[in-house]
Amino acid sequence: MIKVNIGGYNNHHPQNFMVRHVDGSKDYLLLLTKSETYFIIDGKEYETPPGTFVLFDRNVPSNYCNKRGEYVNDWVHFDFVGEAHCFHKLKIPLNKPVLLYDIPSISMLISLVINELYSKGSYQEQILDHYMRILLYRLSEQIQNEKDTVKSHPMYLKLLNLRSKIYNEPQRNWNVDMVCRELNISLSYFQHLYKNTFHVSCMNDVINARVEQAKFYLLQSVISISTIAEICGYKNEIHFSRQFKKYTGLSPREYREKMVAKKN
Numbered sequence: 001m002i003k004v005n006i007g008g009y010n011n012h013h014p015q016n017f018m019v020r021h022v023d024g025s026k027d028y029l030l031l032l033t034k035s036e037t038y039f040i041i042d043g044k045e046y047e048t049p050p051g052t053f054v055l056f057d058r059n060v061p062s063n064y065c066n067k068r069g070e071y072v073n074d075w076v077h078f079d080f081v082g083e084a085h086c087f088h089k090l091k092i093p094l095n096k097p098v099l100l101y102d103i104p105s106i107s108m109l110i111s112l113v114i115n116e117l118y119s120k121g122s123y124q125e126q127i128l129d130h131y132m133r134i135l136l137y138r139l140s141e142q143i144q145n146e147k148d149t150v151k152s153h154p155m156y157l158k159l160l161n162l163r164s165k166i167y168n169e170p171q172r173n174w175n176v177d178m179v180c181r182e183l184n185i186s187l188s189y190f191q192h193l194y195k196n197t198f199h200v201s202c203m204n205d206v207i208n209a210r211v212e213q214a215k216f217y218l219l220q221s222v223i224s225i226s227t228i229a230e231i232c233g234y235k236n237e238i239h240f241s242r243q244f245k246k247y248t249g250l251s252p253r254e255y256r257e258k259m260v261a262k263k264n
Contacts, residue, residue: 001083001125002132007076009107009114010034010216015069024059027079030135031056031064032106034072034212036164039064041095049160050167051103051198053139055087057094069168072216074110078132090140099160100142101199104208109135115262158183159197163205170209171233176202211247214240218256225252 005027013019021029031054039046039054040063050072056062065071087094100106113131116124162179165172179202180190194202210232217228229240245251250258 001081002129003079003081003125004113004117004128004132005077005079007074007078007110007114007117009074009111010212011073011075012216013065013071015071016065016067017071018063018065019071021056021060021062024061025056025077026058027077028058028085029056030054030076030078030110032074032100032103032110034074034103034107035066035070035168036068037064037071037073037097038067039097041097046097048097049099049164051100051163052097053100053106054097055092055094055139060095062095072212074107074114076110076113076132076135086136090136091144092136092140093143098143100139101197102142104212106135106138106142107212109138118262155183155185155193156197159194162202163198166202166206167209167212170206170213171231173233174203174206207243207247210234211244214244214252215248215255218252219259221256221260225256228252 033048033052033054034050036050037048037052039048041054041056042060042062109131113128113135116127116131121127162183166174176187176190180187183190185193191201194200194205198205200208214228214232217223217231218225223231225241226237229237232240234240234243241251244255248255
């Protein structure tokens, strides 16, 4: 059985806040970043864009932060009870950052794990075990399906940099015409490249980034929904609410009430 010990979803930390695991952890740590991240893992340094996944082995020292802005992540501490781990079978590397192409689907699965962890259901352990196995299978799929030909494309680093900016500043007035001018490529070519690289259109990625940012601010109950809409780059609350519900199935108010109820 896979046992979940502790975790967090969409956690925000200030710039240069360093998470330190001097002696590593006694269990496994699964991490999904939603901001640029500087890692030191067992003495090796990495600079990574948003959407990076790391699975830390037990007792491996690590430090990580965002040097340029807020550090945002999802994380789960877990272990295997009565069975060996399946990482090698699933071809999931340990202690090495891996860029994922579908951040929202993995983040959604982690949110299910965290919500269940703090529930009081009769079958909590069994449900968590199944959620974690689904999460590991989905991670394995993304890692194995990622094509090296995408990474070797001359525009790849520029697209990574663009995506980093989108997730760090989703409130900006993003539009593909502006991006195409900056990259000096045609609209149709850019849309093809972006979708082929990240398996999502550029503007849908902007919406995903805004929704993730909004989820964080909705948990801060003192902030009004109209203010959150403005912070996240929306011109009015109605547009924000419609788009948020389309992507989450809940209105901003319903999402806030649901999350507050779970905490209590």
